[in-house]
Amino acid sequence: MSAVDATTDGLAAPKRLKRRVAWWKSAWFDVVQFVLLSGLLIWITWRGAASMDYRWQWYRLPRYFYRVIDGELIWGPLINGLFVTLEIAAWGMVLTLIIGLITAILRLSESVGGRVLAKVYLESIRNTPLLVQVSIFYFVLQPILGINNPLWTGILCLAFFEGSFASEIIRAGINSVHRGQWEASTSIGLSKTKTYLYVILPQAIPLMLPPMTGTLINLIKHSAILSFVAVFELTTEARNMIGDTFMSFEVWFVVGPMYLVLTISLSTLVGWLERRVRRHR
Numbered sequence: 001m002s003a004v005d006a007t008t009d010g011l012a013a014p015k016r017l018k019r020r021v022a023w024w025k026s027a028w029f030d031v032v033q034f035v036l037l038s039g040l041l042i043w044i045t046w047r048g049a050a051s052m053d054y055r056w057q058w059y060r061l062p063r064y065f066y067r068v069i070d071g072e073l074i075w076g077p078l079i080n081g082l083f084v085t086l087e088i089a090a091w092g093m094v095l096t097l098i099i100g101l102i103t104a105i106l107r108l109s110e111s112v113g114g115r116v117l118a119k120v121y122l123e124s125i126r127n128t129p130l131l132v133q134v135s136i137f138y139f140v141l142q143p144i145l146g147i148n149n150p151l152w153t154g155i156l157c158l159a160f161f162e163g164s165f166a167s168e169i170i171r172a173g174i175n176s177v178h179r180g181q182w183e184a185s186t187s188i189g190l191s192k193t194k195t196y197l198y199v200i201l202p203q204a205i206p207l208m209l210p211p212m213t214g215t216l217i218n219l220i221k222h223s224a225i226l227s228f229v230a231v232f233e234l235t236t237e238a239r240n241m242i243g244d245t246f247m248s249f250e251v252w253f254v255v256g257p258m259y260l261v262l263t264i265s266l267s268t269l270v271g272w273l274e275r276r277v278r279r280h281r
Contacts, residue, residue: 049249057247061254064241081237082258088155088223088233089262093216095159100166105196107171118167125164130225133157138229154226162219169211173204209274216270217263224259234258 049056064076075083106118125133137157138150147153177200185195227236238255242248 058250061250077237077241081232081234084233085223089220091155092158092219096162096166096219099159099163100170103167104170122164125161130161130222133161134225134228150229150231154229154231158219158222162215166215169208173208174200176207177203206274206277209270213267213270217266220262
C-alpha cells in the first residue's frame, strides 16, 4: 500500500466512524424510541386491565364530549371542564405575572417595609403545601373577602402560589440587565418607572420567558387541585364521570392527553414569542 493510499484510508476512517455513530442521534431513532416506549406503556396498561377483567367502554366516551339534540350542539362535561380549566389558566397567568412583578419590584426597592412584606409573602407561600393554601383561601379568606364564586377563590390561590416563583424569575431577569443601563437612564433624566418600562423590562423579558414557561405550565397542572373545593374544572368533571360510569381507564387516558395538549401548546406559543422578541431586539 502506498503512502497516499494509507493517508486516504486514514482520512476516511473518521468519516466512516462518524457515519456509524450518527444514527444514534438521528430523528428516526428518536421516533423508534418513542414508538417502542409508547407501545410498552400501552401493553402494560392493557395487560393490567386484562388481569382485572376490565371491560373497555370507549364507545361511551363521545357523549361526554358533545351531543346533538334536536339539531343543537350541547357540550359534554369534558369540554365544559376544559373551558373552566382554560379560564383558570388565562386569569391565573395574568394575576401571576402581576403579583410576581409587584413582588420582584418590592424586593428590589429601597423600602424596608416593601422588602419585608415581599420576603414574608415568599417564605410563607413557598414553604407551605398548596393543598393547605387552597383550604385557607376557600374556608377562611373566601368568607372574609366576600367572594361568592369558588372559581375565583381558586384562581387567586393559584396566582399567589405561582406568583411567588414568578417573582424570583422576574427579579433574576431584572438583575441580569447591566448596571450601566440604570446609570444611562438616570443620566438622561428618566424616572424609575420609565426606566423599568422602557429600558430594563424590554431587555429582561427575553431572559425571563424560558423559565416563566415552566411556571405557567405548572399553573395549568396545579389547576387540578381545585377539584378539592368543588371547582368544576377538567379533573373534577373526570372524577364525576368515573363515579357515574366506573370507566377509570378510559377517562384518565383521555384527560391526560388533554392536559398534555394544553401544556405543549403553551410551550410552543411561548417559544414562538421568545424567538419573535429576540428577533426584534
